[in-house]
Amino acid sequence: MVHPFIYSIEITLMFVALLRFLYHNQVELTTPLALDLYAVAHEYMQTELVGLCEKYLARHITLENLMTIIDIIQKFEANSLRTSVVDWIKNNFEVLKESHICDLLPCSYTLEVISKLRSQLQSKNQP
Numbered sequence: 001m002v003h004p005f006i007y008s009i010e011i012t013l014m015f016v017a018l019l020r021f022l023y024h025n026q027v028e029l030t031t032p033l034a035l036d037l038y039a040v041a042h043e044y045m046q047t048e049l050v051g052l053c054e055k056y057l058a059r060h061i062t063l064e065n066l067m068t069i070i071d072i073i074q075k076f077e078a079n080s081l082r083t084s085v086v087d088w089i090k091n092n093f094e095v096l097k098e099s100h101i102c103d104l105l106p107c108s109y110t111l112e113v114i115s116k117l118r119s120q121l122q123s124k125n126q127p
Contacts, residue, residue, distance in 0.1 A: 031060050
């Protein structure tokens, strides 16, 4: 369980970042902040901030945050972020396999990765 004080600090940092973006059009993202701020930016229809969070998260996908990012994609239908996640999965499949996280992936992601790999192999085999 997260201590209430720590949780309130995280919420405060998120709203400070949101206000800084709204008033100064600036935001300094970290992965935890981008994950939290994405939902708030989406709720307040801040499309530019949503885009910044998506771009940041797409560049900072890790084994540790993969499932959280997939949750965001599914909840908010973030298709451009989904493309980045599928590419990351394709490029890091061996690591995923060893960690058994691939067992937790939604089937649609696995099928999309297989489809991309198949297309990649076919394009290599064509003259």
